[in-house]
Amino acid sequence: MGATVMDGKEVAKRIRARLAEEVRELGPVGLATVLVGDDPASHLYIGMKHRACEEVGITPFDHTLPATTTQRALIELIEALNEDDRVDGILVQSPLPDGLDETEAFRTIEPVKDIDGLGPFNLGQLLDGRSGHVAATPVGCMTLLADYGVELEGKRAVVIGRSVLVGKPVALLLLGANATVTVCHSRTRDLADHVRAADVVVAAVGVKHLVTPDMVKPGAVLVDVGQVVVDGVLTGDIDPACAEVASLMTPVPGGVGPMTIASLLQNTVRAARFRRGELVFAGAAS
Numbered sequence: 001m002g003a004t005v006m007d008g009k010e011v012a013k014r015i016r017a018r019l020a021e022e023v024r025e026l027g028p029v030g031l032a033t034v035l036v037g038d039d040p041a042s043h044l045y046i047g048m049k050h051r052a053c054e055e056v057g058i059t060p061f062d063h064t065l066p067a068t069t070t071q072r073a074l075i076e077l078i079e080a081l082n083e084d085d086r087v088d089g090i091l092v093q094s095p096l097p098d099g100l101d102e103t104e105a106f107r108t109i110e111p112v113k114d115i116d117g118l119g120p121f122n123l124g125q126l127l128d129g130r131s132g133h134v135a136a137t138p139v140g141c142m143t144l145l146a147d148y149g150v151e152l153e154g155k156r157a158v159v160i161g162r163s164v165l166v167g168k169p170v171a172l173l174l175l176g177a178n179a180t181v182t183v184c185h186s187r188t189r190d191l192a193d194h195v196r197a198a199d200v201v202v203a204a205v206g207v208k209h210l211v212t213p214d215m216v217k218p219g220a221v222l223v224d225v226g227q228v229v230v231d232g233v234l235t236g237d238i239d240p241a242c243a244e245v246a247s248l249m250t251p252v253p254g255g256v257g258p259m260t261i262a263s264l265l266q267n268t269v270r271a272a273r274f275r276r277g278e279l280v281f282a283g284a285a286s
């Protein structure tokens with residue numbers, strides 16, 4: 001069997017085209033990014049996010065700070081962005097340099113502008129199954145599954161990875177879609193046995209080809225979040241040979257990556273709608 005490729009690039013392109021229309025109707029929408037220090041990967045990601053913003057008509061507000069920035073200065077900047085009416089969404093690029101408190105930074109972002117969904121209010125809303133902001137990568141995974149018509153109700157889903165950024169939110173979203181969810185991590189015993197029982201696998205680990213064909217149930221749906229650069233080549237957590245066993249599978253690159261960027265833009269447009277009172281931000285059942 002050869003799995004159908006879940007083409008994140010193609011789905012993301014459609015989402016971006018729709019968002020460009022929405023932004024034209026909405027008027028000015030702004031995303032402020034805060035990047036501290038010299039991490040080359042972070043600079044690359046922020047550059048990609050700015051280009052994607054411009055493509056759909058979102059105004060990016062770039063705040064690049066030196067690695068020597070103090071916690072106080074970082075918090076003051078976020079507070080100023082909270083007050084800035086041109087800014088609909090705020091993104092603090094992770095990881096921050098050593099010595100800066102990422103959690104405090106995320107907590108300082110006004111919940112309605114917290115488009116990464118990493119502050120306590122939005123994490124609480126997610127846990128409670130209520131509307132708010134959810135991080136872009138988990139949203140991108142779910143959008144891709146929906147676009148390919150993957151039925152989740154009653155299915156066994158295995159999430160490998162339990163980070164606050166990906167693993168935990170994706171597990172909660174799958175649970176919200178009525179899948180039966182198992183979360184695996186570095187201390188999980190017999191990972192292969194868990195994966196073998198799964199109808200849907202979301203791998204968010206960062207270990208090249210951790211999931212191998214012998215671990216995959218025939219016909220399973222595989223979503224590869226992992227991004228591992230080995231000898232200059234971007235690879236994922238799932239061995240591409242798993243396509244012989246799976247029914248649907250995301251490629252790396254071209255799967256979850258483009259969906260993450262599109263979902264970030266989508267979250268920013270949602271923030272703009274929340275802020276304009278077109279959507280109810282807090283307390284509404286999702």
Ligand code: NAP
Pocket residue numbers: 137160161162163164165166167184185186187188191204205206207210225226227228256257258260261
């Ligand atoms: P993370 O914070 O490092 O979390 C990795 C998770 O994997 C942890 O929960 C860890 O378990 C678990 N893990 C590590 N080794 C394992 C093993 N051998 N078996 C089972 N579980 C294992 O990373 P993250 O931020 O969630 O990102 C995960 C991957 O996704 C990375 O490759 C990252 O680059 C990629 N990513 C991609 C996108 C995208 O747009 N495509 C976006 C975000 C992240 P413990 O909790 O026990 O340590």
